Amino acid sequence: MSETKIIAIDDDPTGSQTVHSCLLLTSWDVETLLVALQDDSPLFFILSNTRSMDAARAAEVTRAICVNLKRALHELKQQGRAINPIVVSRSDSTLRGHYPVETDIIAEELGPFDAHFLIPAFFEAGRFTRDSIHYLLVDGEAVPVHETEFARDSVFGFSTARLPDYVEEKTGGRIKATQVQRFLLDDVRSDCRKRLRGLAGNVCCVVDCETQADLNQFAEQLQEVAREGKRYLFRSAASLLTALAELPAQPVNADDMAYYVRDGNPGIILIGSHVAKTSAQLAYLRQHTDVVPVCVDVERLNVNNAEVWLEQAALVANALIAEVEAAHARGKTVVIHTSREELKFPTQAERLAFGERISAFLMDLVRRLPTTIGFLISKGGITSNDVLSTGLGLRQSRVLGQILTGCSVIRCPADHNRYPNLPVVIFPGNVGDETALARAYSILTTQQKKQAISGAG
Known part of the structure; x- marks a missing residue:
């Protein structure tokens, strides 16, 4: 055999x-x-x-x-x-x-x-x-x-x-x-x-x-x-x-995934998916947690001229990164999300091409995030693939387990040039109820909350 x-x-x-x-x-x-x-x-x-x-x-x-x-x-x-x-x-x-x-x-x-x-x-x-x-x-x-x-x-x-x-x-x-x-x-x-x-x-x-x-x-x-x-x-x-x-139970329980968060630091939630379920989860997250929202207005990036695109993308990216860095310095997790309205295009090819440009823009943001972030949640399948391969430059990674049903956690290697040992949640766009994204955030920030309570005491 x-x-x-x-x-x-x-x-x-x-x-x-x-x-x-x-x-x-x-x-x-x-x-x-x-x-x-x-x-x-x-x-x-x-x-x-x-x-x-x-x-x-x-x-x-x-x-x-x-x-x-x-x-x-x-x-x-x-x-x-x-x-x-x-x-x-x-x-x-x-x-x-x-x-x-x-x-x-x-x-x-x-x-x-x-x-x-x-x-x-x-x-x-x-x-x-x-x-x-x-x-x-x-x-x-x-x-x-x-x-x-x-x-x-x-x-x-x-x-x-x-x-x-x-x-x-x-x-x-x-x-x-x-x-x-x-x-x-x-x-x-x-x-x-x-x-x-x-x-x-x-x-x-x-x-x-x-x-x-x-x-x-x-x-x-x-x-x-x-x-x-x-x-x-x-x-x-x-x-x-x-x-x-036929695998046995995962080594680290889902509720204990905060164990991997680097130094209990706040993180980044990156949302590229635009399906209705993701939009509902984003709305719930913003309403029920203390995350700082930073919106990528994709309409501002809907530019066909390559030279103009580069100029506009640089302006938008610089402004967004400044917002992210300021919030991170205050100890806040930032949710970077694309605007929720899906743009319409004359052809499928144009839609896919624009999607590739938006993904390239988001991956530029990933490469410029503060080096001290504690975790990264990537929302959307295509977004997550680009985060792993392009944003983080990983040739391979190992799945640690699931933080929620259907949501895998991997970790950057210890010798990563920018984010060593960073835990990354791969969160599909169409998985979970409206509370799911907020629950994943809550699990990862358990240690941070304990530290805050201890400091207040």
Whole structure:
């Protein structure tokens, strides 16, 4: 039997939101991949950030990752260590992303696969699949995902929550809904190993699951059959990774994450996500805590002329950093957030290009934050990927655990040139209720509050 390793090619950095102690890679050169393949953790993540790209660029990046991964696997095999990878194209639990672009490229470069599975469940955030229809819990009510704001995404919109029909829609009819194999709840909750062994030709399968126990049982059977030599590809959200990895409890309890805050200092909360849930969390945070808000007015940065853009961006950035430094000197945590109105653009390409310019602007701010900040909360998947790879310049980092359901904590290395040992919270845009961001802030500032009470006494 071959050794297995779970490899998640993640289209933003939030797929680690149910696991811990594994590596996140923002670089995918062969040398870095060899380190991750030989790491003790049963899984690792390659952060492609393709959800922020157009389809052509997403395909190019995915192919580059797969080519290098194939080389790294071959090199290990030559050394006598054969690995049969369990490859997961990790994406959004609300069905947004470059499907089937990414799974097609992975199949071309790392295949052949016997099947590819769509499993978008993320139970911690109330996303599950029943009778092949994918649901989100909204105020306690199960709502088909195509009836939510996520289905109206200007880049990744879709018209149906029934997964076989979603596959037909997204593949342009190349895979018909009737060709999709459905693993219903009765199948998942029984012995389906014989059926799994019979899959061939990269057939598309969709999987029901209402609870983590459903997925755990299904994943156990998948892995058993994979160890026999069957090869499967997955397009999933985070809960499948929980099932595949089978990790013990995280080393540091969520409520004790203030342990990592540097010297009990105030921090920075950076908000790039503009989904409605993030806006509600920001409003609650401002109303119920003592954070100092600093707004990035994106309209002021909506400039097409490159020279004018640079001048305007410099003026805006200098003013914002002055506000941040003044508040930090007073012992206050600052929340830097983009203005909440999403600008409209004539084309998808123009929208993506403007998003890249705004991200570059925010990363310039990250590189200029006070060196003594105690922590950083990054809100939004694309924003968080850019914080790790560009703002902080990390080639790899290790997930410490979750501070809240779905919110991972990593830490900068001790030899980081600007922010050694800085804890960073990766907080997805569409996770948590309206109090969640304030709760994460409260956990991280527990030590600071204790010090303030002690000083007052």
